[in-house]
Amino acid sequence: MRLSRYFLPVLKETPAEAQIVSHRLMLRAGMIRQASAGIYSWLPLGYKVLRNIERIVHEEQIRAGHIPMLMPTVQSGELWQKSGRHNSYGPEMLRFHDRHGREMLYGPTNEEMITDIVASYVTSYKALPLTLYHIQWKFRDEVRPRFGVMRGREFLMKDGYNFDLSKEAALHAYNRHLVSYLRTYERMGLQAIPMRADSGPIGGDYTHEFLVLAETGESEVFYDSEITDLTLGNRDIDYDSVDQCQAVMDEFTSRYARTDETHDTAEFDKIPAERQRSARGIEVGQIFYFGTEYSEKLGAYVQSDSGERVPLHMGSHGIGVSRLLGAIIEASHDDKGIIWPEGVTPFHCGIVNLKQGDAEADAACESLYDALSGHGLEPLYDDRDERAGGKFATMDLIGLPWRITVGPRGLKNGVVELTSRRTGESEELSPEAAVARVAEIYAAHKPVNSGV
Structure with a gap:
C-alpha cells in the first residue's frame, strides 16, 4: 500500500477524552473514531490489526479441534427466560421489543442460544465431544464506558462452547482451551497469565481468566514471579491427549496467580518473598466449566452408551478480540507511539x-x-x-x-x-x-x- 493512496487520518495532538495509552494512540494513529459513548468505527489501520487478531484466534481454535460458526447479534428473550438469566443478568443487557411485541435482546453472550441449537440436533453420545465457537459483536450497556476499546459497550468477542458426556471429558475441554489460549496470546506477542477467577453471571465451579500485565490494568493481581518465565514456545501439543493438556495446564496453574477478587493472603505468603509480585492486569479472556446447568434448563440431553438419557456437560470460553488490540498497545509502546508485534502488525x-x-x-x-x-x-x-x-x-x-x-x-x-x-x-x-x-x-x- 502506498501511503499517498491510503486513508490514515493521524492526529498531531492527543484528544482530551483519551485517558489511557491505548486510547490515545489508537485515536492519534487514525485507527478508530468514536461514534457514540463506548461505540467506535474501525478505520482502515485499526481494522487491519483487528482482522489479524481475529485470524490468529480462528487458527488456534481450529488447530485445537473447535468448529467455527456464526450466531446472530440479536436474540430472543424467551431463551433467556428459560435459563433464568433474563432478569438476573442486570442492566448491562440491552433489552427491547420488536414490532410484534416480542421481547428481544442484543446478546452479551451466547450460552442460551448455542445450547438451544445443540439440543435441537444432538441426541446421541456418538456426536460428542463437540466444541462450537464464533467471533461476533457483542453489546453490554456499561454505565461509564471508558478507556476506548478496552471498556466499550460494543466489542468483538470469540465465544466458544463445549458439550461433553461427562465431567471428566468437559474438564479435558477446559484444559484444551487453556492451552490453546496460551498459544493464541503468545502468537500476538503477549504473555497472558492464567489466574483463578470468579465466575460472575456466567456461573460454574471452574474458571480461569487470562490477564496481561500493564500499568493501566483494571485489576490488581498477585502472582509468583516464576510464572512469567513460562512459555509454550514451539512445543507440539496433541490436543486430543488428556495427559498432555493436563500437564501443560498444571505447569501454568500450579504457581500462585490470583486477581484481587480471589486473592488469598495466607497462600500468597507461602511463596518466597523474593518471588512475590503484585501489579495491574488487563483481562483478555476467560474459560469456564459450569456442568449441566444450561443443558438441563434448555433440554440439551443425549442418550448415553448405556441407553440412559443424560444432560450434557458444558463449558464456555471467551477471548476479547477487540479488547486484545488495546491490551497489545498497553503492553507494547513507547513515547513515540505503538510497537506492533510481528504477528499482528497491520503492515509488515x-x-x-x-x-x-x-x-x-x-x-x-x-x-x-x-x-x-x-x-x-x-x-x-x-x-x-x-x-x-x-x-x-x-x-x-x-x-x-x-x-x-x-x-x-x-x-x-x-x-x-x-x-x-x-x-x-x-x-x-x-x-x-x-x-x-x-x-x-x-x-x-x-x-x-x-x-x-
Whole structure:
C-alpha cells in the first residue's frame, strides 16, 4: 500500500477524552473514531490489526479441534427466560421489543442460544465431544464506558462452547482451551497469565481468566514471579491427549496467580518473598466449566452408551478480540507511539523515501515494494512529498515493526537502512539483503493452514 493512496487520518495532538495509552494512540494513529459513548468505527489501520487478531484466534481454535460458526447479534428473550438469566443478568443487557411485541435482546453472550441449537440436533453420545465457537459483536450497556476499546459497550468477542458426556471429558475441554489460549496470546506477542477467577453471571465451579500485565490494568493481581518465565514456545501439543493438556495446564496453574477478587493472603505468603509480585492486569479472556446447568434448563440431553438419557456437560470460553488490540498497545509502546508485534502488525514493513521525486530513490523504493510483495509481505510505502522528520514520526506512531529507509546518499554506496521499531537499532544492507532479512523474520509468523 502506498501511503499517498491510503486513508490514515493521524492526529498531531492527543484528544482530551483519551485517558489511557491505548486510547490515545489508537485515536492519534487514525485507527478508530468514536461514534457514540463506548461505540467506535474501525478505520482502515485499526481494522487491519483487528482482522489479524481475529485470524490468529480462528487458527488456534481450529488447530485445537473447535468448529467455527456464526450466531446472530440479536436474540430472543424467551431463551433467556428459560435459563433464568433474563432478569438476573442486570442492566448491562440491552433489552427491547420488536414490532410484534416480542421481547428481544442484543446478546452479551451466547450460552442460551448455542445450547438451544445443540439440543435441537444432538441426541446421541456418538456426536460428542463437540466444541462450537464464533467471533461476533457483542453489546453490554456499561454505565461509564471508558478507556476506548478496552471498556466499550460494543466489542468483538470469540465465544466458544463445549458439550461433553461427562465431567471428566468437559474438564479435558477446559484444559484444551487453556492451552490453546496460551498459544493464541503468545502468537500476538503477549504473555497472558492464567489466574483463578470468579465466575460472575456466567456461573460454574471452574474458571480461569487470562490477564496481561500493564500499568493501566483494571485489576490488581498477585502472582509468583516464576510464572512469567513460562512459555509454550514451539512445543507440539496433541490436543486430543488428556495427559498432555493436563500437564501443560498444571505447569501454568500450579504457581500462585490470583486477581484481587480471589486473592488469598495466607497462600500468597507461602511463596518466597523474593518471588512475590503484585501489579495491574488487563483481562483478555476467560474459560469456564459450569456442568449441566444450561443443558438441563434448555433440554440439551443425549442418550448415553448405556441407553440412559443424560444432560450434557458444558463449558464456555471467551477471548476479547477487540479488547486484545488495546491490551497489545498497553503492553507494547513507547513515547513515540505503538510497537506492533510481528504477528499482528497491520503492515509488515515500512518503506521511507527520503527524497521523493529523485529518480534513483523512487526506483529503489518501487523495487523494494515489489520484492517484499513478492515474498507475500505487505509493505507500507511512504511516498508522500513530505520532510523526512514527518515520515519518521508517522512510522513511529503507527508502530510497524521494521522500516527500510532509502536515500540518495545510501544508494550511492549500494545500501539502504533497516531499522527495528522495538530496539531502535539500524543496520546498512544492500536492498536485496534487507528484503531477505525481513522475509526471514516473518517466516516464523506464517499463518496456520486452518481453512478460515
